[in-house]
Amino acid sequence: MAYVEWRGGTCRVVWNTRKKDERGKWIYDQKGGFTDETAAKNYGLDREAEIRNDDYISRRDGSVTVGEYAKTWVDTLDVGHLRDKAIRSMLRLYIEPRWGETAVADVQPTTYRAWKKQLKALPSVGEKYSEEILTVFSMLMDDAVDDGLRKASPVPKGRKQRRGRYKKKPRERKREMRIEDVHQLACNGLAFWGLDGFVFIWTMATTGMRPAELYALRRVYCHPAWPSSDPLDDPEEPDRDERHAEDVERYGPDLMPALRVQWQHQREDGVLKEFPPKYESRRTLVVPPFLADLLELLLASHDDAYVFRSISGGLLANANVTYYYWRPIAGGREASKDFERIRLGRHQTVVSRRPLPEIPATVYARKRLYLLRHGHKEWIDEAGGEHARIAVETRMGHEVAGVEGLYANVTTAMERRMMDSLQDRFERFARETKWDAATASPSALPDGLAEWWKRQVKSPVEAD
Template sequence: MPWPEKRGNKWRVRWDTGRVHPETGKKIYDSKSGFDDENTAYEYGLDRESDVRNDRYIARRDGAVLMKEYVADWLDGIDVGHLRERSCRSMARLYIVPRWGETAVGDIKPSSYRAWKKELLARPNVGADYGREILGLFAMMMDDAVEDELRKASPVSHKRRRGKYTKKVKEKKRHMDIADVHELACNALIYWGFAGYVFVLTMACTGMRPAELYALRREYSPPRWPAADPDEEQREESLERYGGDEPMSAIRVQYQHQWKDSVLSLLPPKYDSHRTLVVPRFLAELLEMLLDSHDSEWVFPSINNGPLAKANFTYKYWRPIADGRPASEEFERVRLGQKQLVVSRRPLPAWEGVKAYAGKRLYLLRHGHKEWLDEDGHSRVAVETRMGHELPGVEGTYSNVTPAMERAIMESLQSRWEGFVPSLGDDWEPRSPKALPVDLGGWMKAQVTALRNAD
């Protein structure tokens, strides 16, 4: 039975927690002070002993663990991929610990959580999707705190939606037109060079993630792959599938480039989505021309011939390509005490942005690739596998991508290109501030001529 004790003008109650000290063997008691009268203190103690009997009791000393300590232990115990762990640690450091770090795990109330949720989602630097990700991480921590017997229940309600309904705002996207894609490629040709021209067309025609394109090595690109694949078993299987009398050119997605522990590293693709992507004939020819034009280990070297992942690609490459850029101008500098008027080391002409992509994300090229595949009526399993996704349930278990499905994708992409090329006309010439390492204009004229002769 609990027993109340008079302490000054207030009452304290003590109760048996049902636990025994592992070293001394003595019973462990818990207590709470601050009651105005003996009866209230006694009833509080009875409630706690009821919790002990029904296995609901959380000792005050257990729930007193600070969130900053619990978060650190929780993050050390998660078993996720490198990028996900980095993201979790970032969200905890920037948003969870600053708000809850000095609060005991057992003292976080549902009302306090709801107030924080409202404030977090209202921040201008936290988008709706990112905000939900932060809240989801916090919810997992609270669920685990319950299992660790630091709380009776999570302050995050999983039962029903609270508050007013807010419709999810979807990103505004336009249908991906191959003419717009080619205009982006032409802008990349001016700014970056032939590698940029092929990069844009490759992303639109394969749906590869940017980090996968950064890490694409020579041995995994046509015409070298699959013969150059260092994995003997994979090489033999791929030669059998993609070689033969009617070969199909393909890219092997083997790696992505990411920073790990401040070192640029080759890591498995997101979700371990290693896959083979057949490419249309025109793109296979461009990739072969590109590889013959340089000796870099990367299919798409940067402007300085290094790995693209070392550049801030979005701002240094994609934004000028999509948004346009004014011509390089002379600027004044002081050298050895003398004023000089100089021009950029890479003087560039002006070019217009592409309206459909001005201010938009590079990832929309990946989204647009799926639109093309869906529009052409390809099977769901072939489309999702090509995008690096897994189909859930029975459909994913029993479905399989066949060579016929891959050939259909290859042909539909080629047909889309052939439907566009004649619109360029016989007089199309690539625009570039410096001489190209390949005869892109001659290659394009050959494409147009071949299509006209076929008609």
Template sequence: MDITDVHQLALNASVFWGFPGYVFILTMAFTGMRPAELYALRREYAHPTWPASDLDDEQREESIERYLVEQTMPAIRVQYQHQWKASVLTLLPPKYDSHRTLVIPRFLAELLEMLLDSHDSEWVFPSINDVPLAKANFTYRYRGKIADGRRTSTPRSKGGGRGGTWRPLPGWPTVKAYAGKRLYLLRHGHREWIDEDGHSRVAVESRMGHEIAGVEGTYSNVTPTMERAIMDSLQARWQGFVVTSGADSLPSSPKPLPVDLLTWMKGKVSAAQVSNTPSGS
């Protein structure tokens, strides 16, 4: 998975969908969450609200100790997925009951903080019309437009009639690696990234919501050191991208964003350039 393609998807989403779209794409790529889990991500289970907001007393205390006291590791708790059940959109346990905690790189933690500050929805990623994303027919109405590209659209005339649209937008490019394909591939790509970075098998499988069968699975545990290593390697991957892409990675939107994303990205580029400069140079 090419991070440049991922970021272009995020840029396309920011034009079509807004700030939630930009963060949604990057969250999927940097956590490997399943789409239905992202649709159902409630603000109490996302950074920075979680783990202090966890409703399970024992889990909350353990998580605060592990992720805030022992060492600061921002994280998301995968608690639900959204599925239609008897024609009713329902919060269900994640697939295979794979409840899990996903540490996230620092840049993504900052984006999630800004996103939650920008709206008051119970869902981290509200749709364009501020309804649960699972009701928006994401595959048809969002995925294709974000990945396949779009021409600049013109506003519809006041008198109505054919041609034009009520929501005119500038065009954006096709992302060839994902055109006509499922964005679920971002989950597959996340697995490639963490495998490529050499993380332990138990940490990788746990992060993906899988169980290891047999004795290996019984006696293996994910340690905070393993989680820290994943968090740091994902942050390093992002920094390597922004330091080489520079101004080309700056996001844009046809309408004012609820946050100053341009200034934030410039700060990320500058920080990455400093961290990648050898001492004494």
């Protein structure tokens, strides 16, 4: 039974937690600061009722700090290496500085809301990143409840979460991806990067592959060698032998040209490694014939294991494509210039080791490379009901939830319609466009690429 003790002008209430320590003695909990004995007594009786209902959080358990709990909690998460790294960063930079010394049980909804407002006001955080930080904190508090460190999470859920003024979430402004703009990007890529750059741009725009998936694309997973060259080297892929047998019957140079998205390049602890694609979205992508020709041309030009190489011939994932490649390709740059200098007392004329022509800016200047993936979705969606939703979402590496995703399946006819629609789009553009007049192309055609372009502009009768 709870009892009250007076100490000076205030009293405290003491109650038995019904737990014993390592010596076999009862553990008591208490709370002081009361000026009314009845209120103190009632508080103790309420705690005893919680103990009987197995709903009691002891002051000792609740005194664990957020910082102490987070150190153990983060090691229990079963997430990918990039997500693990991001969560640890958010804990270190934003959550622990604010809550690290606060007891888990003392985090109140009002103080959480104040922190949420302050966090979103930070200029270095931004709307989207602040939501990710709050999501991590919400997960932390939910697990603290499950571990018996507090009764309920201080993070509001449901309707309470939406209290306050309505604020429309900002959305990136995008423009329609026009094929002439993609062609200009490819031409810029040809001038700045070489044939790899030209084919890279067209591949991303007509397959919707993520950049890291393109970096890790090996020739054994690419047309024209795939699927007969498939090394079946992913031990975590379910039913890979059965999948490969079906691929051989369905894809190939004489059937439907295709490539296989099996890996992506990411860094773990500073080391570049191959990982399954995001969301484990291994998938096969049929490619239009014009892109199949380009891939054959590119792979015939080198014997490297990876389809796309850096300018120096190394791994593309080591080249920081977004900064060093995409910026000049999308934003343009001046032609290389010689310059004069004095070195060791002698006048020198310095000539660029890799002279480049002027590269014009495109509509993608200061835009993200990832928008080419978004634009591919636009091109597929423009066909309206011609393409089944399951075929579109599977091509993008997404899953269709619910009964629709359970019963639906991507058929050969669906893939062929998708391939034909992309080919028709390019052929219409090619027939109406001369290379030298195509949005001020900055690069002359190499011999092999010139022959490829001639084949595209011929009518079907001429091609035969």
